Amino acid sequence: MAPKRRAKAEPVGKAPPDPPPQWPLFSPLVPEADLSLHESLPGQIVTISNFWTATLCKHYVSFLQSLPLTTTPGKPKRGDAVRVNDRFQVDDPAFAERLWKDTALKNLVLGINDDGTLGANDAERRALWGGNVVGLNPNIRIYRYKKGQFFDQHYDDFNNIVLPGDPPKPARTTWTLLLYLTAPATGCIGGETVFYPEAPKKGKAPAPEPFVVDLEVGLALLHRHGAECMLHEGREVLEGEKWVIRSDLCVAR
Ligand SMILES: O=C(O)CCC(=O)C(=O)O
Ligand SMILES: [Fe+2]
Numbered sequence: 062m063a064p065k066r067r068a069k070a071e072p073v074g075k076a077p078p079d080p081p082p083q084w085p086l087f088s089p090l091v092p093e094a095d096l097s098l099h100e101s102l103p104g105q106i107v108t109i110s111n112f113w114t115a116t117l118c119k120h121y122v123s124f125l126q127s128l129p130l131t132t133t134p135g136k137p138k139r140g141d142a143v144r145v146n147d148r149f150q151v152d153d154p155a156f157a158e159r160l161w162k163d164t165a166l167k168n169l170v171l172g173i174n175d176d177g178t179l180g181a182n183d184a185e186r187r188a189l190w191g192g193n194v195v196g197l198n199p200n201i202r203i204y205r206y207k208k209g210q211f212f213d214q215h216y217d218d219f220n221n222i223v224l225p226g227d228p229p230k231p232a233r234t235t236w237t238l239l240l241y242l243t244a245p246a247t248g249c250i251g252g253e254t255v256f257y258p259e260a261p262k263k264g265k266a267p268a269p270e271p272f273v274v275d276l277e278v279g280l281a282l283l284h285r286h287g288a289e290c291m292l293h294e295g296r297e298v299l300e301g302e303k304w305v306i307r308s309d310l311c312v313a314r
Pocket of ligand 1: 204252293296
């Protein structure tokens, strides 16, 4: 009689993670030479207009609609901002790397091709970005805000992470990246991201005016987070849908 084969042990514990989404290619894109970093608020807010083309944004919105988004509960954990939106979150180092390297982002942030960058030298760039930037946070978040949804005032905290690779790189997030896929041009009214500069500690000067970032299709916004993060919010969407892709800049630690 043939010896009985031992049944292979069934894996115990967690089910394997879902495969990452089959993100569409980043095409078409505006040539890097036609893009530049714009320091909207010195040391705090940097934007890149037309970082993604309207065609690419439209393509992504139809793709993102197929993802299993979940509505965040209206009641936040103690200390968290009230956030009412639909979101999808995935740890996808390959996508984060594409967003960093297959777009103009890496070269603009690191000042690789001189034009359109900020900071005349490496020391200035390190001061601006909070260190030597090594890439984007693999924790990719997709937000959809429908009419009536918003993200209440809050500060974004930094995270210590390890970027996978050989060897893995210990990193820290220093700036939030928000990529807007919709705007009034696509029927999204409201939903602006608003920043509240702090009033100067001394003297009786009135609180500075809020800084409003109007939605623009394909606009990338970077803002400093962690200890020096400005209070900010995503205003209520009044009409249409607001779609955003979120990640963070990471520096070596
Ligand atoms: O959607 C927005 O405009 C803001 C999002 C935000 O503040 C965040 O992701 O922390
Ligand atoms: Fe935020």
